[in-house]
Amino acid sequence: MKRILSGRKRIIQRFGVMQFQAILRGSQVQSTTVTLEDVKRDILTDTLIRTGNRNLGAMGYTEHGYRHINLVSNIAQNVIKRLGFSGREVELVAIAGYMHDIGNVVNRDGHHMSGAVLAYLILKRLGMPQDEIGTVTAAIGNHDEEAGSPVNSTAAALILADKSDVHRTRVRNTDIASFDIHDRVNYAVEHSFLRAMEEDRTIILELEIDTRICPVMDYFEIFLTRMLLCRRSASFLGCRFGLQINGNKLI
Ligand SMILES: [Fe+2]
Numbered sequence: 281m282k283r284i285l286s287g288r289k290r291i292i293q294r295f296g297v298m299q300f301q302a303i304l305r306g307s308q309v310q311s312t313t314v315t316l317e318d319v320k321r322d323i324l325t326d327t328l329i330r331t332g333n334r335n336l337g338a339m340g341y342t343e344h345g346y347r348h349i350n351l352v353s354n355i356a357q358n359v360i361k362r363l364g365f366s367g368r369e370v371e372l373v374a375i376a377g378y379m380h381d382i383g384n385v386v387n388r389d390g391h392h393m394s395g396a397v398l399a400y401l402i403l404k405r406l407g408m409p410q411d412e413i414g415t416v417t418a419a420i421g422n423h424d425e426e427a428g429s430p431v432n433s434t435a436a437a438l439i440l441a442d443k444s445d446v447h448r449t450r451v452r453n454t455d456i457a458s459f460d461i462h463d464r465v466n467y468a469v470e471h472s473f474l475r476a477m478e479e480d481r482t483i484i485l486e487l488e489i490d491t492r493i494c495p496v497m498d499y500f501e502i503f504l505t506r507m508l509l510c511r512r513s514a515s516f517l518g519c520r521f522g523l524q525i526n527g528n529k530l531i
Pocket residue numbers: 380381391392423424
């Protein structure tokens with residue numbers, strides 16, 4: 281009895297009396313403004329991020345942890361801000377960027393869809409309004425190049441930010457001799473920047489690649505599908521997508 285009461289006390293402290301009563305009735309928690317900081321403080325989200333990244337490490341994948349998700353969150357925010365979107369839309373894309381890879385905890389295959397379902401449950405528990413949950417989960421569920429589409433502006437910015445994170449610092453394999461093509465391409469990229477320009481409605485991915493490590497063709501071999509999805513995403517945002525490698529405009 282004592283343990284139940286202390287549990288109730290903790291829930292009341294976290295959500296307030298009204299929310300607690302709603303939980304007891306089994307009804308929906310009252311909507312509240314959920315911020316990126318709220319999501320970062322959520323213990324389950326944090327566990328999913330860390331475990332998912334560890335699982336991918338065991339499979340030989342590049343880094344998908346705090347470095348990647350914070351970078352994607354920041355790049356997506358920057359794109360949305362520069363194209364003139366509002367404060368709340370910036371916050372939603374920041375949340376989608378931070379949560380987009382949590383599905384890796386379930387399996388890499390279909391991680392976009394499992395991630396969307398997990399995000400739905402977490403954001404509902406945190407009290408996010410239903411329409412905003414719909415926006416964020418649609419963005420997460422559509423960020424993968426195999427089955428994704430820029431279904432809303434949050435999804436479009438998330439796709440552009442996620443696909444632009446190709447960089448040396450993502451490679452976890454320390455044995456260069458055993459690099460696969462993904463390691464080689466990521467390791468060769470010394471600089472990447474996604475430049476969104478509102479004036480001429482252009483989004484350019486600028487890369488500096490050390491061609492002694494991998495030829496530019498290797499980049500296209502594994503990332504052509506991603507670049508095509510980036511082009512569709514930029515188009516959804518009313519922009520033209522461009523790719524610039526070592527100062528040369530390629531598309
Ligand atoms: Fe992903």
